[in-house]
Amino acid sequence: MAKYTAPHEQQESEISLAQLRGDSARMAPHWVVPAADAPAPVPPSLIHGVVVTDASARLIEATSEYGG
Numbered sequence: 001m002a003k004y005t006a007p008h009e010q011q012e013s014e015i016s017l018a019q020l021r022g023d024s025a026r027m028a029p030h031w032v033v034p035a036a037d038a039p040a041p042v043p044p045s046l047i048h049g050v051v052v053t054d055a056s057a058r059l060i061e062a063t064s065e066y067g068g
Contacts, residue, residue, distance in 0.1 A: 052060075
């Protein structure tokens with residue numbers, strides 16, 4: 001198997017931003033990720049045993065003051 005050594009100016013640590021962007025653009029089609037299915041909503045009647053501390057409840061309640 002032949003071993004290729006890149007010239008000093010082409011070494012990985014010295015690659016230019018333009019070269020990196022070009023390499024990434026050529027590789028992008030290989031990285032296509034299928035869209036994930038949205039999880040099915042759970043009716044509130046099936047949610048049991050959720051415990052929220054008083055401090056957390058106050059924090060969430062106070063977020064309405066910030067436009068939430």
